[in-house]
Amino acid sequence: MDFYKSEPKVLLAVDCIIFGFNGESLEILLIKRGFDPERGKWSLMGGFVQPDESPEGAASRVLKKLTGLENVYMEDCGIFGDPNRERNGRVVSLAYFALIDTHQYEHIISDEYEAHWFPLTTYPELIFDHQQMIDKAKRELRTKAALYPILFELLPEKFTIPQIASLYECVYNIELDKRNFSRKLLASDLIIKLKEKDKENSKKGAFFYRLNTEIYREKIMSFLRYLPGWSMDE
Amino acid sequence: MDFYKSEPKVLLAVDCIIFGFNGESLEILLIKRGFDPERGKWSLMGGFVQPDESPEGAASRVLKKLTGLENVYMEDCGIFGDPNRERNGRVVSLAYFALIDTHQYEHIISDEYEAHWFPLTTYPELIFDHQQMIDKAKRELRTKAALYPILFELLPEKFTIPQIASLYECVYNIELDKRNFSRKLLASDLIIKLKEKDKENSKKGAFFYRLNTEIYREKIMSFLRYLPGWSMDE
DNA sequence: GCAAAAGTGTTTTTCTTACACCCATGG
DNA sequence: CCATGGGTGTAAGAAAAACACTTTTGC
Structure with a gap:
């Protein structure tokens, strides 16, 4: 043995x-x-x-x-x-x-x-x-x-779009156009808008969102955009 | 100790x-x-x-x-x-x-x-x-x-574009439009055209290429296209 | 000369980018 | 009432996708 x-x-x-x-x-x-x-x-x-x-x-x-x-x-x-x-x-x-x-x-x-x-x-x-x-x-x-939306793991359950944007800015040491970033993210269906607003960081307040866990699980396995319409699980 | x-x-x-x-x-x-x-x-x-x-x-x-x-x-x-x-x-x-x-x-x-x-x-x-x-x-x-052009490591020094294309098709189990693929690759400056042709796989013959090692080393460290004009080394 | 693969040109569509401008609100 | 960040609309530009068509050559 x-x-x-x-x-x-x-x-x-x-x-x-x-x-x-x-x-x-x-x-x-x-x-x-x-x-x-x-x-x-x-x-x-x-x-x-x-x-x-x-x-x-x-x-x-x-x-x-x-x-x-x-x-x-x-x-x-x-x-x-x-x-x-x-x-x-x-x-x-x-x-x-x-x-x-x-x-x-x-x-x-x-x-x-x-x-x-x-x-x-x-x-x-x-x-x-x-x-x-x-x-x-x-x-x-x-x-x-x-390739994969793992950065959400760094955020609380409820977060605002400006928060994610600044997270990406930190991780990649870049500046993002927050307006375009916001739209791109919303288009992905990854996040769901909540009623509440975060009033801590601005006067107007930014809406809170939460992860759409279904889409999240899907995207975390297949976020590759390099190749046309291809998903990880084949 | x-x-x-x-x-x-x-x-x-x-x-x-x-x-x-x-x-x-x-x-x-x-x-x-x-x-x-x-x-x-x-x-x-x-x-x-x-x-x-x-x-x-x-x-x-x-x-x-x-x-x-x-x-x-x-x-x-x-x-x-x-x-x-x-x-x-x-x-x-x-x-x-x-x-x-x-x-x-x-x-x-x-x-x-x-x-x-x-x-x-x-x-x-x-x-x-x-x-x-x-x-x-x-x-x-x-x-x-x-994200990175590592698949070239699977090819011989001299290779043709149809060869790379079919390699990508194997790895991702997809079908590529070879015409668009070819152009995209050429636009990256990653490969250098040689005089010779490979006549094994077609009547017309496909030109051989070799890696542009300078560009290769550069791209292998920074091929991320997800974020605007950002490179790995900061 | 025809089949078969290589490769070029062109159009369409889709995605990015840039930026003008409106919104909401605390001070 | 205005400064400040949040957010939408829109137009220009770039990239991707689709596809017609030409080139080369072995048979």
Whole structure:
């Protein structure tokens, strides 16, 4: 039964790039390590894959431990396994990015970890190759979000069109014509208008919308516009 | 120095989804296992990550061992680590897809492995979760190729426009208007016309082209058309 | 000379972009 | 009553799609 006895084993870790959007800027959640090695330095939240769990499971566990959140959108976004990436022995790390709405992030158990949100434009130096992980996660996020409407995962249930627009502006570091953006989005049938208005950010107030989950599920699987009338599931 | 002594180690494998295009159909390269466990069954080519190599390194090594090819386009496309995915103990496997031109595939060391190309439409049942790996690789290939011109990696140095068109048709399972496709491609400046013609596939003959590697390198990093005038590197 | 694939020209339609202008409202 | 962001209308321009038609050549 033990066919692979002679094969080498490695320590397998997961690290989470946790993206959050507060309405103004795109941010990542970092922790100040309270444990060795590299105690006291800033890093991504991570952990080791346990014998009874899958890597995704480990990533979810780690995320929940830090934020208290479950059922969060996560996606693996890279394998970091250079033999010398950690000085303290061989660790292969699987990077996952998570998209959360920062407003849900109240019930944080941050007593245990010294966690802090940083804007993606300025954050402290990080240990190991965590900087590269963030870069990779950013690229993956941009690529994926160009085809699939995953950025909605960063917004609360009720959101306004100006909010989404500014989210896209943050992610791609561009300026959008909000008027055209709004129309394009409405034409996709992805969002449903609500009666309420958000009066926080303007005098006139912007209508709230919610996701049309049916269309969303459809589009999240087939948003490719490069090829004529083609959908992912064939 | 030994901070992680108490953490569990796992066997870490790589499995390669090797895509090839022969001008007619998109195929994958499978091997008939000549070793236990699951001896005699069809599977992806794989191997274990060694202490002195990165996972990408392991994937390249495995690919080279089977095909003799080096410097092949590869990309990780999924982490398969369900605790019960193998009956013979815990193995986490990292899936990589490779794109190769089947015509380069002559110097195969297939004595050691019983390898065979199968069309993506019909191939034998596979061990473990290799079927899911192929599904994932297909999805990733489609997503990536919708934004970046990676499908050229499947073609020989000299190729014709009808060849690329039929490749896209294979990958996305669609029919293209070859006339419009041709113009669109030429407009991108990605390819350079050669003097020669390929007379194999038609009486008139189709001109050969080669990649404009400069434009290629540029586009492979920024082919997103979803957002106005935006490039990946900011 | 005809069948078959390659490739060009042209029209139609659809999508993007730019921007003028109206709307609602808190101060 | 006006400054401010939210939102609609509209017209110009670009890109995609559809398709008629010409080119080349092996048989």
